[in-house]
Amino acid sequence: MAPAMEMVVGLNKGHKVTKLPKKSKPSQRKGHRSKRIKFIRDVVREVSGFSPYERRTMELLKVNKDKRALKFCKKRLGTHKRAKRKREEMIQALQQLRKAQAAS
Numbered sequence: 001m002a003p004a005m006e007m008v009v010g011l012n013k014g015h016k017v018t019k020l021p022k023k024s025k026p027s028q029r030k031g032h033r034s035k036r037i038k039f040i041r042d043v044v045r046e047v048s049g050f051s052p053y054e055r056r057t058m059e060l061l062k063v064n065k066d067k068r069a070l071k072f073c074k075k076r077l078g079t080h081k082r083a084k085r086k087r088e089e090m091i092q093a094l095q096q097l098r099k100a101q102a103a104s
Contacts, residue, residue, distance in 0.1 A: 050093070057090045
């Protein structure tokens, strides 16, 4: 039997109110990559190429040394999370290079 009035104790205690929708804060979109920034970074990557440690990582990945590549990236970048992200980025770059070579 459900109580007809508001309860003073228990899980659903207190005066019943309707919740207002929360506005999104500017800090919620921090880190979101815009089209302009993506374009700029792609151009810079195309012009400057890969750094020496990225090239070494790609060489390790070519010979199926994934764990060694991760450890190498971790040593250079400082954290495990950054290293995993960089390794995935290098894997994607290798796939694109292979795809481009196959097309030509």
